[in-house]
Amino acid sequence: MSQSALKDLKALANAKKAAFFPKFFKAGKGEYAEGDVFLGISVPDVRSIAKKYSDLSLSEIKKLLADKYHEARLLALIILTTQYAKGHEAQKKKIVDFYLTQFSRVNNWDLVDTSASQILGSHLLTRPRTVLRTFARSKHLWTQRIAIVSTFAFIRAHQFDDTLKISEMFLTHKHDLIHKASGWMLREVGKRDIGVLRIFLDRYAAVMPRTMLRYAIEKMTPAERQKYMQARTAS
Secondary structure, eight states, X not given: OHHHHHHHHHHTOOHHHHHHHHHHTTOSTTSTTTTOBOOOOOHHHHHHHHHHTTTOOHHHHHHHHTSSBHHHHHHHHHHHHHHHHHOOHHHHHHXXXXXXXXXXXXXXXXXXXXXXXXXXXXXXXXXXXXXXXXXXXXXXXXXXXXXXXXXXXXXXTTOOHHHHHHHHHGGGOOOHHHHHHHHHHHHHXXXXXXXXXXXXHHHHTTTSOHHHXXXXXXXXXXXXXXXXXXXXXXX
């Protein structure tokens, strides 16, 4: 079945996009996704194929995750998130356990963002979350991004503590991808409770990475954006 899914993917390959995607996803030499290979397929088209193969077994999904093509891994993760959403409790646990063995294949920001909150975050809504602190303290970029993006599931449930604590852990992180993800999650907190975001920014705006701060304040008023950017500049 995974071979049929790959065949369907390759039928939609777009050479022009395949040449552009490595630049967009930073797959060049020395970049964070060095060596990633693309077919040049849009996300809506990948999702369309995912619907056709929504019942793929975990063993077949694993084969897609092991494939060299980025879109094959994206397809696998979209199928996995759909199965998690529809699964009963035992199936959900099996999918989460499987996901936790496949971190090395969830190896670009879009792959993390497609799956982390939908699978791991959703699973941890009613469970202990110490694993996310462990991920955040790891030295692996994608595992760290999984840690912060997984908290989106909690944010949707108006539970903000984990997002705030992990964002605090990342205040001294060196990578822009973590700054963007943390700022994005903080912005989502602010969309639900601006007071919580203001308290965090009042404490940390002066020392936050500039990109993290810009993402976090994006939906605030011009006056507040200026206030927090000035605090950052003055530090």
